[in-house]
Amino acid sequence: MAVVVQKYGGSSLKTVDKIKKVAETVIKRKDKGDSVVVVVSAMGDTTDELICLAKQISNNPDKRELDALVSTGEMISSSLLAMAIKNMGYDAVSYTAYQLGIKTSGQFGKSLIDDIDGVKLRESLIEGKIVIIAGFQGINEDGDITTLGRGGSDTTAVAIAVRLGGVCEIYTDVDGIYSVDPRNYKNAKKLDEIDYEEMLELASLGAQVMHSRSIELGQKYNIPIYVGLSNSDIPGTIIKEVTNMNMESKPVTGIATSDDDVAVTLGEISNRINILATLFERIASKKINIDMISQTAPVNDKVNISFTIPKEEVGECMEILKDFVSADKISIDDDLTKFSVVGIGMKNTSGVTATVFKLFDENNIQVKMITTSEIRITCGIKREDKMKAIEIVAEKFAL
Amino acid sequence: MAVVVQKYGGSSLKTVDKIKKVAETVIKRKDKGDSVVVVVSAMGDTTDELICLAKQISNNPDKRELDALVSTGEMISSSLLAMAIKNMGYDAVSYTAYQLGIKTSGQFGKSLIDDIDGVKLRESLIEGKIVIIAGFQGINEDGDITTLGRGGSDTTAVAIAVRLGGVCEIYTDVDGIYSVDPRNYKNAKKLDEIDYEEMLELASLGAQVMHSRSIELGQKYNIPIYVGLSNSDIPGTIIKEVTNMNMESKPVTGIATSDDDVAVTLGEISNRINILATLFERIASKKINIDMISQTAPVNDKVNISFTIPKEEVGECMEILKDFVSADKISIDDDLTKFSVVGIGMKNTSGVTATVFKLFDENNIQVKMITTSEIRITCGIKREDKMKAIEIVAEKFAL
Numbered sequence: 001m002a003v004v005v006q007k008y009g010g011s012s013l014k015t016v017d018k019i020k021k022v023a024e025t026v027i028k029r030k031d032k033g034d035s036v037v038v039v040v041s042a043m044g045d046t047t048d049e050l051i052c053l054a055k056q057i058s059n060n061p062d063k064r065e066l067d068a069l070v071s072t073g074e075m076i077s078s079s080l081l082a083m084a085i086k087n088m089g090y091d092a093v094s095y096t097a098y099q100l101g102i103k104t105s106g107q108f109g110k111s112l113i114d115d116i117d118g119v120k121l122r123e124s125l126i127e128g129k130i131v132i133i134a135g136f137q138g139i140n141e142d143g144d145i146t147t148l149g150r151g152g153s154d155t156t157a158v159a160i161a162v163r164l165g166g167v168c169e170i171y172t173d174v175d176g177i178y179s180v181d182p183r184n185y186k187n188a189k190k191l192d193e194i195d196y197e198e199m200l201e202l203a204s205l206g207a208q209v210m211h212s213r214s215i216e217l218g219q220k221y222n223i224p225i226y227v228g229l230s231n232s233d234i235p236g237t238i239i240k241e242v243t244n245m246n247m248e249s250k251p252v253t254g255i256a257t258s259d260d261d262v263a264v265t266l267g268e269i270s271n272r273i274n275i276l277a278t279l280f281e282r283i284a285s286k287k288i289n290i291d292m293i294s295q296t297a298p299v300n301d302k303v304n305i306s307f308t309i310p311k312e313e314v315g316e317c318m319e320i321l322k323d324f325v326s327a328d329k330i331s332i333d334d335d336l337t338k339f340s341v342v343g344i345g346m347k348n349t350s351g352v353t354a355t356v357f358k359l360f361d362e363n364n365i366q367v368k369m370i371t372t373s374e375i376r377i378t379c380g381i382k383r384e385d386k387m388k389a390i391e392i393v394a395e396k397f398a399l
Numbered sequence: 400m401a402v403v404v405q406k407y408g409g410s411s412l413k414t415v416d417k418i419k420k421v422a423e424t425v426i427k428r429k430d431k432g433d434s435v436v437v438v439v440s441a442m443g444d445t446t447d448e449l450i451c452l453a454k455q456i457s458n459n460p461d462k463r464e465l466d467a468l469v470s471t472g473e474m475i476s477s478s479l480l481a482m483a484i485k486n487m488g489y490d491a492v493s494y495t496a497y498q499l500g501i502k503t504s505g506q507f508g509k510s511l512i513d514d515i516d517g518v519k520l521r522e523s524l525i526e527g528k529i530v531i532i533a534g535f536q537g538i539n540e541d542g543d544i545t546t547l548g549r550g551g552s553d554t555t556a557v558a559i560a561v562r563l564g565g566v567c568e569i570y571t572d573v574d575g576i577y578s579v580d581p582r583n584y585k586n587a588k589k590l591d592e593i594d595y596e597e598m599l600e601l602a603s604l605g606a607q608v609m610h611s612r613s614i615e616l617g618q619k620y621n622i623p624i625y626v627g628l629s630n631s632d633i634p635g636t637i638i639k640e641v642t643n644m645n646m647e648s649k650p651v652t653g654i655a656t657s658d659d660d661v662a663v664t665l666g667e668i669s670n671r672i673n674i675l676a677t678l679f680e681r682i683a684s685k686k687i688n689i690d691m692i693s694q695t696a697p698v699n700d701k702v703n704i705s706f707t708i709p710k711e712e713v714g715e716c717m718e719i720l721k722d723f724v725s726a727d728k729i730s731i732d733d734d735l736t737k738f739s740v741v742g743i744g745m746k747n748t749s750g751v752t753a754t755v756f757k758l759f760d761e762n763n764i765q766v767k768m769i770t771t772s773e774i775r776i777t778c779g780i781k782r783e784d785k786m787k788a789i790e791i792v793a794e795k796f797a798l
Binding site: 001016019020022050053056057059060061062064065066068070072075076079080082083084086093095096097099120143144145195305 | 417418419449452453455456457458460461463464465467468470471474475477478479481482483485486493494497498519543544636750
């Protein structure tokens with residue numbers, strides 16, 4: 001008897017009729033003889049609606065109370081789904097994080113799962129029940145309700161699969177992982193499988209299909225994660241460890257783009273490593289995510305330094321920067337697309353960077369900034385060049 | 400430093416603006432130097448909306464899941480109120496039944512509070528926090544979320560006041576307890592105080608101001624309960640033990656009416672006490688509330704027996720009755736108003752029953768059934784006679 005952990009997103013649970021459809025799908029799986037655990041997101045836009053209520057109370061709502069508030073969305077959908085399954089004659093039970101002992105630590109709104117007490121979960125499965133779990137939520141050591149961050153139900157699902165030693169299936173409104181976002185490139189191909197590393201690079205780079213922490217967790221415990229449509233014969237994508245890199249495997253698996261960042265350039269800053277260290281430390285302490293740092297060669301012991309930050313954190317970042325350079329030496333470039341080429345095959349295949357740069361040069365695409373990892377190249381380009389860049393790179397690598 | 404437990408109903412929390420108003424009122428009380436605990440109902444019609452969702456899933460939604468579902472309404476309002484108070488610069492914290500250890504037993508949807516673990520509550524008050532509690536909910540010994548029944552937040556509030564040894568204030572959309580429902584009798588007078596017993600009779604008889612279990616609890620532990628408008632100078636009513644019955648005290652305190660029951664009559668049932676006992680036992684086991692039992696004198700060892708039950712339980716009751724008598728011997732009278740005259744002074748004053756019957760006779764009001772307690776007379780009358788009955792009795796006893 002295998003244990004299957006299925007996760008259904010908000011769009012699959014948007015209405016009562018959709019909840020009934022999910023109940024039918026879950027029951028079909030149960031009828032195959034598997035033990036079924038279902039992790040649910042909140043119905044449709046419930047989370048946004050709850051956040052909207054909080055924002056009407058306060059521009060900066062208390063974080064403990066905000067987590068307590070938004071966690072109710074998943075409680076509603078989990079009990080409705082359990083009701084629907086029971087109404088179809090199958091035994092089911094819904095659990096909150098409290099009831100299941102999903103222990104978290106870290107900040108409200110982005111807490112981390114430390115542990116899950118599997119006892120109640122296993123007991124219910126042994127009793128033949130279909131277990132429905134409110135995703136996205138946990139309980140910290142003070143007994144406060146916490147949430148895992150947007151998309152956190154994915155992480156709940158993988159964590160439950162880890163605890164039970166089962167497989168994990170994420171049902172969403174896309175039919176799998178594509179090499180390129182199909183909204184940007186109509187010839188994009190769906191991948192049958194993708195390595196955790198590649199998916200992580202894609203997830204953190206703006207391919208909004210999955211909560212990236214769920215993939216890290218899957219990778220750590222080697223839990224295969226299926227991503228696809230529910231109630232559909234269209235096969236999705238399996239995220240797993242891809243080891244059989246044969247000769248024909250492609251160096252590039254996918255392209256991800258993001259328009260959510262701006263480039264900040266500081267002019268003529270003193271080239272002392274301790275000043276830069278203090279600057280980045282200050283920024284990091286505010287949990288502002290810096291990416292794509294580049295620096296010019298020093299002139300008169302002064303350098304120019306550029307880095308990207310998320311758009312919405314410009315204000316907070318500026319406050320810190322003013323302690324280091326005068327305002328007229330700070331420039332913000334918000335005409336920026338982060339364009340990333342990802343592929344585990346890049347570990348073995350040289351020349352991908354050269355190919356990409358040659359393509360960009362031939363097509364007059366200016367590269368503003370560059371960062372690379374073992375399996376990724378990211379270029380900062382002008383937003384107007386985005387679609388062209390996607391097209392030429394996708395064609396070149398047959399994505 | 401006194402401990403004050405305030406309860407705000409759904410109409411006081413209907414919108415974000417109303418929640419902010421409640422926050423201001425609570426803070427004013429805190430500023431007086433009291434320790435303040437606030438028990439909240441769900442915002443406006445939230446509970447009904449959640450029940451409506453459940454009914455779309457199933458005509459008979461699973462009771463455990465229904466409780467888990469509807470309990471979210473109070474979690475939402477409690478976290479929003481805590482946010483609002485914190486936003487005004489005062490420390491506050493919201494707690495669910497789980498977090499506070501509100502232990503219940505009995506059936507879902509009408510569970511009873513067994514105990515409250517006061518430790519977390521007291522700690523938070525000592526830290527100077529305003530504590531906001533999600534009313535209406537509890538946790539049973541299996542760790543399931545339960546609810547206390549409609550209006551159960553009143554009972555949560557009184558139970559918390561009992562646990563903390565404080566006073567209890569119920570803020571609602573009426574400005575106090577009236578001798579007669581002002582919607583039915585425009586000259587109705589508001590009472591400054593009312594005895595627990597009288598209030599219990601009125602509450603259980605259709606004066607929908609308070610959850611009757613909250614009054615029982617207040618009586619048991621002698622906790623005075625104030626009922627009135629929030630944020631208003633209009634004085635409300637105090638429910639407490641009224642001992643000073645002086646000569647001028649009135650025999651009748653109030654009138655309550657209810658149109659929610661039907662009279663069931665069983666014809667020619669065998670007059671054996673064991674058959675009746677079995678019948679009523681079967682009905683009681685389904686938690687159907689029987690009231691106003693009357694029986695005719697036996698003819699040929701057969702009797703007619705009538706009793707009232709809540710309208711919505713007719714279907715379930717009929718199933719049981721069919722095991723005892725044939726369907727043609729069962730008749731249902733749904734043209735029924737239960738008309739009750741209540742007064743702790745009736746213990747000392749005879750003749751109230753006679754006065755009421757005389758009034759009814761003079762006004763051609765037919766009495767179908769009668770029951771009495773030490774401080775109450777209830778008559779089953781035709782619905783068309785209700786308003787006239789209220790008027791003549793209220794005038795007679797100067798209510």
